[in-house]
Structure formats: structure tokens, C-alpha cells
Amino acid sequence: MPKILIVGGGYAGFYTAWKLEKWLRPGEAEVTIVDPLPYMTYQPFLPEVAAGSIEPRHSVVSQRRHLKKTSVVTAKVTRIDHAAKTATITPELGEPWEFEYDVIVVTGGAVSRTFPIPGIAENAIGLKSIEEAVAIRDRVLTNFDKASNLPPGPERERLLTFVVVGGGFAGIEVFGELRSFASALLEYYPQLTFDETHFHLIEAMGRIMPEVSLETSHWVIKHLAQRGAEIHLDTQLSSAVDGVIELSTGESFESDLIVWTAGVMANPAIVRSSDLPVEERGRLKARADLRIGDEDDFVPDAWAAGDIAAVPDLTGGGVGGYCVPNAQHAVRQGKLLAKNIVAVLRGEEPKEYFHKNLGAVAGLGIGSGVFQSGKIALTGLIAWFAHRGYHGLAMPSWERKFRVFWGWWNNFWLGRDIVSLSAVQSPRAQFEQFAARPKPPAAAAPAPTGQIASSGSKNGAAKPANEKAGSKADAKAQAEPVAAK
Template identity: 65%
Template sequence: MTKILIIGGGYAGFYTARTLEKLLNPGEAEVTLVDARPYMTYQPFLPEVAAGSIEPRHVVVPHRRHLNTTKIVNAKVTAISNADKQVTVRPEGGEPYEIDYDILVVTIGAVSRTFPIPGIADNAIGLKAVEEAVWIRNRMMTNFDRAAGLPRGEERQRLLTFVVVGGGFAGIEGFAEMRGLATRLLKQYPEISPSEVQFHLIEAADRIMPEVSLETAKWVVEDLARRGATVHLGTQVTNAEGGVVETSKGDRYPTDVIVWTAGQMANPVLRNSDLPLEPRGRLRVRADLRAETDEGILENVWGAGDSCQVPDVTGNGLPFDGSCVPNAQHAVRQAKRLGKNIVAVLRGDAPVDYEHKPAGAVAGLGVGNGVFTNGKKSFALKGLVAWAFHRGYHGLAIPTWERKWRVFGDWWHQLWVGRDVASDGLVVSPRAFFEEYAARPKPKPAAKGDDKAPAKPAAK
């Protein structure tokens, strides 16, 4: 059978595998998916995970449960040799080995893009994985617990100061949801006044959320200000050593919660390959999602999602190269087209170009608040209606009815009993409590004449 190898199990990889499972005949091809994580993460819900509105396990889709005939390999891709038709992978705790393929599908996704700013690598955290969202939620709750027991001063203020870097969709949604969680927590901490809780979003550009109209973006900034959160435009982070965020305008914000959402880049593993890449490190692909070199099509190599430079034939692409905007809408639809194109080529038919014109953009800004704008940015909704539209769209967009049921269940329970603000931050060191009180054997006394017995101190 033809061996189809999919590297990356995010949106694009998961949906490609599902499409192939639906279209391939038994015995027509063998599909393998490689990813270090055993699940796909629905990233638009991560801000709500960070705010405690959705149970973390409900925003991930387990590969083995929802891919029935695809072989799953949980390992990290470390190198790609298309000349040898091999991918090198390394499972956690194991030795690297090679996987052979006939057809390679590159859907390895993107990672957070950072800059060599002192202190960021040591003190900041991203918002691209469910583990990061859980950490943010737990740290906020733990900080409120600690601050409530301290007198007013520098340490208490540090615990109640939160900084987000980056004013794109991920940054604004995460920032607004975190602010909403803090408002909810204040009701349970009478020792803490609202004026003590500080939220700062730092954006280098002169506006936020380029996907929406300028008028809508200004409304979002004003709405956040009304809720006690400050957006600093035209500002850069210059230092974050010791958890003290310093900006290009001379401000300093001591904190231990720095969320970095200032951009993304293709997975760096692609640079450890012989595949054709564009200057930003993404795989070069044609509109039909086949990889291409300067000489033409690279046979049996396909790509989709954030790790690929996919031409946007509708003319709505990125301004610098005309490629598709790296978002979930494109990744899911590219994957479905990619799966259909692979099957078409296997059966001797021609592939079809990917074409999709996004209907608009929607963002949640905390419970009961959101914004929506159409594709032409000529129409916008704000507030409760946009928030309901946000939840409805993403609630239906998360794959599988099993996951939809769990997410809508979380929202239904929250409607009646409120969000869950219980912290499980100690899960990162689950044995600490047991170890603190566990009995240990006493050291054996040294035998008489034992040369290893400690010498008696000399008399003074």
C-alpha cells in the first residue's frame, strides 16, 4: 500500500487524516500521523480555559479516539529527508528512529515567535497550548490567595499585576478573559480592592486586532479601559529580567505573569530538512497544496496550515506575500481540500486549487462581551450579540459531537452555578504533600571500629 505520512496533529493534520479515512478505500493507502502530543488542541478556546470557563480536557480532541484507521505515533519530528523518503522522530524517553513514506504531508504548525529580549525566555509563557492556559488560570488564582494574606506593599502589588504582550486576536481575547476572571475573583476576596489589580497589554503597533476595522479596534480598547485594563499602543517590551517588565516608554511593571502572544513562526524543524522553504521558514506550496521548488512541483509532498505558504487566490492574503492568513478557518478548510486532492492524485485525477473567502472574524472579550466583523470590515457587532455569535460559531466548529457536547455542557453549567474558580496549581508537583510527611528510614549507626565512622572533634 501507499504510505502516507502526516507530520503534525493540529488542525490541518487532524482534519487531513479524517478526510483520508472517509475517502480512501480499504487497502488503498496506509496513513500514519506523527505528533508529540496525543491530541489536537482547539486553540480559539484557550482564552476561556485560562479564565476557567471551559474544562481544559474538553478543548483537546484525542487522536486515538477520533481517528479510527490512522496509525498514531507519539513522537517529536527532528529531521526530514525527502531525498531518502524518511522522517526522523524521537519518542519521549526513547531513541530516535526513521519512518519511511511514499507521500509526505507537512502540517506541523507554528510555535510562538519571540525576540531575544532579556528575561522573556525565563519568565514569560505563551498561549498556544492547553498546558499554558491551565498554568495562567492556576497562577492567577494562586496569586490572589497569596496576595490576600499579605499587607499592602511591593510583593502584594507584584502578585496582582498581569502583563500580556501582543495585541492580535489571541492576545486581546486572552487579556480580556483574564480580566474577567480577576473581576470574578474579587467578589471572593474582600481583602483585595479592585484598584490593586492591574492589567497591562503591550502592543508595538499603533492599533490592535488588524483583522477588524479601526473603529472596532478602538471600541475594544475603550471597553477594556472601562473594565480597568490598560492597552499600551506603540510600545515595546525592552526587558523582563527578574519578572520586571520594562517598556520602550520607560514604564516598569513587576509581575510574575507575563503572557507572550506577539506573533508566531513556522515550526523550526522544517529548517532541518531538504524541503523548499520561503524566507520565513514555511514550506512553499502551490494553490493546490502541492509543494513546489523553483523548478516546479515537488512530487508526493503536500502541505497545509500555519507551517505552509499557501497562496490566497481570493486576493485577501497577507500584504507582504499574498499567502493565506494563518488561522483556524484556513487550516481546517485547507486540510479537507488537501485530503481530497491526495485521493484524487492517487486515482489519476487532477488536484483542485484551495479557495476560501473568510466570512469575517469574531472574538470573545469575556463573559457577555465580544466583537464580530464581516470579511470586508464594513459591518460590525459588539457586546452580547457578538459574544453569543462567538460561542455559537466556535462551539459548532470544534471537531466531533462528543467534544461539542462537553463544551456546551461547560457553558450550560456556568450559566447556573458560575465559573469554576478552584485552583489545581499544585498538580505540577503532585508528590510534594506526600513527601513532606512521609516517614523515612533512620540512618544506621556506625559499627564499632568502623573506619568510616566520623572522627570525634578534637578537644579545645
């Protein structure tokens, strides 16, 4: 029975395994998926998680719960030797081992792409994982708590100044959601005012959200400005050392939260540790049928999809001729990839990936959104409903869909949950602070002063009893001759 190894459990990897379970016949192939995390993250929900509109656990999908016929390995693939058809799997605990496969599917996704700007590596946070979204949410809440106890001044202003770098969909969504979140929090902090909260979005290009029309992007800028948020176009971040934001325009201010959303790159930990062909931008070379290779030739039994792969966009709408790295493509590529693998196993020809962009939809906070499909553009409340409806239904499995919609329904009546759980970053701190500890061993008590004097020892240490007796006998022997004289 052929062994299929899927490297990466994101959109493309999860959907490939999910659909293989559906389309493979019993005993036709054995599927193994390897990922450092035991869940798939639905990344379009990360901005809402950061703003407290979605429970974090509801925006992830358990691999073990939903991949019932697939062997799930929670570990990293640290080496792919396709010439020998082996992969090195390295768990967090224990020794690495070699995994032999017949077919490999590389869907390792992407990571945040940063630039060597001073202070970014030390102070910024990305928005690619559920952990980052939760940390952003907790930081906003914690900063409001701290600021409410401070008098007006520079420190209070720094805590209430929030910066997002990158004006793509992810950046605009988290920017709008955080602005909405902060405005809602002011109800619970009477010490703070709206004018004390500052939101800055920094974009190096001359426009935001290239996926929508210029007119729609202008509406977004105007709408966010009316809500007290500032967008800096044609502006680069020069430095963020110690939270001091310095812009290419000469403007400078301080911030305690910097969210980086300025692009992604193919996961280098996987791409650089394999013998599979890579294109100039660091992605795996892929054909339109999702086999690794180029138009002229392909690597047998090797497939790739999602953000890690440079898949040609046959519709002509992609950037540079390739599919853009987003969830819309990754999900559909994963589904087709499963069909193509099954087809090849059965001696059939794979199909080419062809998907025309359905449009773009984004949430900008409670009750506000933007939708673009061709020349049709919607903004405001109706676009917000379209955003939630589309992503709610796109969430894998009815179990997860129900949890997401149920959470939204509860928030409609009860409001957002504004409890900060930042203490989970150091859960043992309180226990360790008050935990009883063994007392140090008692030091030996010093000998009495008189005993030390009678010993005659230069270092003042008491001598044993037999040494004392010997000293008295010697003194008596010395005294007898003197008396005789």
C-alpha cells in the same frame, strides 16, 4: 498499498487524517500520523481555558479516539529525507527508527515567536498549548490567594499586576478574558479591591486586532479601558528581568505574570530538519493546490498545510500574498488536502485552495465580544453569543461539541470553577515530604577506655586476645634475667 505519513497532529494534520478516513477506499492507502502529543488542541478556546470558562480537557480532541483507521504514533519526527522518502521518528522513550513512506504531509504547525528581550525567556509564558493556558489560570488563582494574605504594598501589587504582550486576536482575547476572570474572583476575596488589580497590554503597532475595522478596534480599546484595563499602543517591551516591566515609553512596573502572544513562526524543529524547500520567512514553500513547491514546479508526493506552510491566498486578502496563520485556514486546508491526495492517488488533478475570509469573532470575557464580517460589525453581548456559537460548532466531533456546550451551560448556573490546581506541576511534593525513609546504618560503638589503655597501642585501638597474651609472655621473659642478676 501506499503509505501516507502525516507530520503534525494540529488542525491541518488532524483534519487531513480525519477526512482521509472518510474518502479513502478500503485498502487504498495506509495512513500514519506522528505528533509528540496524543491530542489536537482547539486553540481558539485557550483564552477561555485560561479564564476558567472551559474545562481544559474539553478543548482538546483525542487522536486515538477519533482517528480509528489511522495509525497514531506519539513521538517526534526529527528528520525528513524526502529524497529517500524516509523520516526519522524519535519517541520519548526508546530508540529512534526510520519510517519509509510514499506520500508525506507536513502540518507541523507553529510555535511562539519571541525576540531577544531580556527576561522574556525566563519569565514569560506563551499561549499556544493547553498546558500554557492551564498554567496561566492557576497562576492567576494562586496570586489572588497569596495577595489576600499580604498587607497593601509593592508585593501585593506585583501579584495582582498582569501583562499581555501582543495586540492581535489571541492577545486581546486572553487579555479581556483574564480581566473578566479577575473581576469575578473579587467576590471571593473581600480583602482585595478592584483598584488593586492592574492589567496592561503592550502593542508595538499603533492599533490592535488588524483583522477588524479601525472603528471596531477603537471600541475594543474603549470597552476594556472602562473595565479597568490599560492598552499601551506604539509601545515596545524593553525588559522583563525578574518581572520588572520596562517599556520604551520609560514607564516601569512589576508583574508576576507575563503572557506572550506577539506572533508565531513555523515550527523550526521540523522545517530545519528536512530537505524540503523553505521560503524566506522560514515556512515550507507551498502551491495553491497544497503541494510543496512553487508556481513552476512541485516536489512529487510532498504536501503541506497550516501554519508551517506559505500557501498563496488566491483571494488577494492575505498578508504578503499568503494565507494568514489561523485556524480558519488550517481547518479548510486540511479538508482540501485530503481530497487532493485522494485525487492524485486516483490519477486526477488536485484543486487549488481558495477561501475568502468569513470574518473575525472574539470573546472579551463573559457577556462581551466583537464580530466583524466585511462592513458588518457587532459588539457586546450579541457578538459574544456569535463567538461562542461559531467556535462551539467548529469544534471537531459531536462528542466534543456536547462537552463544550454542556460546560458552558453548567457555568451559566453554577459559575466558574475557581479551584487552582497549580500543585499538579509537582505532584509528588507532598508524598515526598512525608514519606518514610530507611534509617541510616548505625555507626560502630567505640571501645571502653580501659581496654584501650591496656592495649599499649599508640593509636588507642584494642588489640586481639592473642596479641595481649604475647605481650605478657614477652614481659615475663624480660623480667627473669633481671631477677637472676
